[in-house]
Amino acid sequence: MAPNPSRKRQSRRGAAQSGMSLSMENGIHYHLPETVSEAVGLLARHGAAARALAGGTDLVPALKLGILGARHLVSLRRVPGLRDIALDGDRDVVIGALATLRAVATSPLVEHACAALAEAAGRTGSPLLRNRGTLGGNVCLDTRCWYFNQSEAWRASRDRCQKAGGARCHVNERENRCVALFSADTPAALMVAGARVELAGPSGMRWIGIEALYSGEGRAPLALAPGEIVTRIRIPKPLAGWRTAYVKHAVRESIDFPILGVAAGVELAPDGTIHAARVAVTGARSAPVRLPEVENAVGGRRLADVGDGDLARIATRALGPLFLSDAVPHKRLLAGLMTVDALARAAGEDSGRRRS
Numbered sequence: 001m002a003p004n005p006s007r008k009r010q011s012r013r014g015a016a017q018s019g020m021s022l023s024m025e026n027g028i029h030y031h032l033p034e035t036v037s038e039a040v041g042l043l044a045r046h047g048a049a050a051r052a053l054a055g056g057t058d059l060v061p062a063l064k065l066g067i068l069g070a071r072h073l074v075s076l077r078r079v080p081g082l083r084d085i086a087l088d089g090d091r092d093v094v095i096g097a098l099a100t101l102r103a104v105a106t107s108p109l110v111e112h113a114c115a116a117l118a119e120a121a122g123r124t125g126s127p128l129l130r131n132r133g134t135l136g137g138n139v140c141l142d143t144r145c146w147y148f149n150q151s152e153a154w155r156a157s158r159d160r161c162q163k164a165g166g167a168r169c170h171v172n173e174r175e176n177r178c179v180a181l182f183s184a185d186t187p188a189a190l191m192v193a194g195a196r197v198e199l200a201g202p203s204g205m206r207w208i209g210i211e212a213l214y215s216g217e218g219r220a221p222l223a224l225a226p227g228e229i230v231t232r233i234r235i236p237k238p239l240a241g242w243r244t245a246y247v248k249h250a251v252r253e254s255i256d257f258p259i260l261g262v263a264a265g266v267e268l269a270p271d272g273t274i275h276a277a278r279v280a281v282t283g284a285r286s287a288p289v290r291l292p293e294v295e296n297a298v299g300g301r302r303l304a305d306v307g308d309g310d311l312a313r314i315a316t317r318a319l320g321p322l323f324l325s326d327a328v329p330h331k332r333l334l335a336g337l338m339t340v341d342a343l344a345r346a347a348g349e350d351s352g353r354r355r356s
């Protein structure tokens, strides 16, 4: 994406009051706002033609391949204060949306507040991707599908599917509804942490629970109002005895999206009784999902008193039918095994259980 030098000079002259904009030879307009309100204003103005740009590790390859057709990229990198990871008083950990995955993975504050999040961030992509990719970009990742994540030339060779602007879904032909998978690593861990997300939009700021960020709709997986962006993520101070873990299964050990990721959190009594549990799964549906049936099944009991087989069956049933484009027929079975593993690791009882 080579910038057009003459436009670049013109834009720089007007950059004293506000962030600059560059027009590329390929027709993409690159905006560098310097405040949140300027960023959301640009996103709202350009609507569906615009995308927020954080680390660009997912967005830029998607644009190069022609998977996405955005013409306006609104970079958040000059907006101040969005990279910090800090304690709010002595309580919650607040993470800026532009904090890199590496910073999240290596932060002692994050490790203390939610080890599963540090683990999930540290298992995302590769060192290079974690150095550049951000937590906000991970949380806001688009859904993926074998029929959609292909070059424009590949997609043009057959009927376009719904997510690519056509009428049909090639995966879920019976219901003809997009079921593309949400496969980002960190959101399941954030759900287990009970995280809240700060959104900034043209009409101001608001905080929502992380679960409310997801629409469950494969074509538009984020429940954001026009122009809204994620600015900060808040992890509540963990209760005494609260422990978490994240388990990921991918085809390769690194540089690979999860086939499935399971995060678990347990509030453990000294005798090993689980007072409360949270379990969340990524890679199975168009949004990361909690498994309340599993959480209820282990609540008030010691993990050792719940059979692994029963627990795995409850998890598999809780996940319900899956629609898959990625030909992984054993995914339901895997969900059961990984749920057992994640809970066992959170409870510090991982010996003898299956590791993914």
Ligand SMILES: Cc1cc2nc3c(=O)[nH]c(=O)nc-3n(C[C@H](O)[C@H](O)[C@H](O)COP(=O)(O)OP(=O)(O)OC[C@H]3O[C@@H](n4cnc5c(N)ncnc54)[C@H](O)[C@@H]3O)c2cc1C
Pocket (backbone or CB within 6 Å): 051, 052, 053, 054, 055, 056, 057, 058, 059, 060, 061, 076, 097, 101, 123, 124, 125, 126, 129, 132, 133, 134, 135, 136, 137, 138, 139, 140, 141, 142, 183, 184, 185, 186, 228, 229, 230, 231, 255, 256, 257, 258
């Ligand atoms: C080879 C490869 C392997 C990968 N492996 C993994 C993996 O194992 N696990 C995984 O989870 N991901 C993986 N990814 C995807 C990606 O690298 C990460 O998800 C990364 O965290 C994305 O962050 P980013 O800052 O680069 O986002 P960008 O690419 O900049 O943006 C991603 C999406 O989020 C939106 N967005 C970004 N920031 C915000 C914000 N603050 N508010 C609203 N919307 C926003 C963008 O508009 C875009 O739609 C992989 C990518 C590649 C290329």
Ligand code: SF4
Pocket (backbone or CB within 6 Å): 144, 145, 146, 147, 148, 161, 162, 163, 164, 168, 169, 170, 171, 172, 177, 178, 179, 180, 218, 219, 325
């Ligand atoms: S699930 Fe269907 S509509 Fe959605 S991306 Fe895949 S083929 Fe397209």
